[in-house]
Amino acid sequence: MAYILLTGASSGIGEVFAHQLAAEGQDLILTARREERLQDLASTLTSQHGVKVEVIAADLAAADGVDQLVRRIESADWPLAGLINNAGFGDRGRFDELPLQRQLAMIQVNISSLVSLTWQLLPRLRGQRDSFVINVASTAAFQGGPKMAVYYASKAFVLSFSEALHEELKHSGVRVSTLCPGPTATEFAQQANVADTKLFSSSAMSAEAVVRQALARRRSAIVIPGLLNRLMVWSGKLSPRWMTRRIAGWLQA
Secondary structure, three states, rough: OOOEEEEOOHHHHHHHHHHHHOOOOOOOOEOOOOOHHHHHHHHHHHHOOOOOOEEEOOOOOOHHHHHHHHHHHHHHHEEEEEEEEEEOOOOOOOOOOOOOHHHHHHHHHHHHHHHHHHHHHHHHHOOOOOOEEEEEEOHHHHOOOOOOHHHHHHHHHHHHHHHHHHHHHHOOOOOEEOOOOOOOOOOOOHHOOOOOOHHHHOEEEEOOOOHHHHOOOOOOEEOOHHHHHHHHHHHHOOOOOHHHHHHHHHHOO
């Protein structure tokens, strides 16, 4: 059986993706920085579901992180039926007050590594019938985000890029989907310093519900889990952009 490669697999939405795919009987390649957590997860998935799980520790914020990951896959000649670009992070604060290197690392992980990994692995994905790519964006992709300027902009890139690929590749046998979750109950909120914001304190979906919808609609161009999140995105399209960005900034307060 061909594998599905899952980045950012050691926690949060990535870990839930791993559990739900393994429950489908899917063999997996898991990657993240924390190898010990990946090994523990792989052991659990194998014992519970009998699937093959390969682990590759990789830092996608490093300039050569993607190349090392791809070389490992190519050297093992693992066939790929899917790629889930889930790795990413955010941070809250004024653009001119957050450390520049952290924001550049955010661009590296959220954008550059995603693009590079997708490009390098497309030949392997084309080698399998009915393969897919899921790129994890956010409802943040639909407007500017004061106090999280680079994060929102990075997710807007992922959405635009993935929509274009969906059209380019839909007749090639590779379907590309963009997952755009709203606030989700994972450690992302703590790491991005947004757990106490109006956005996250008011409502957050479970990661399990988000992933169920992502996998059920993995061949749709855009997946926005949750009715409230869809309503927020749709209402934003009807509102002037000055209003949506001000609301976004208010929600980050």
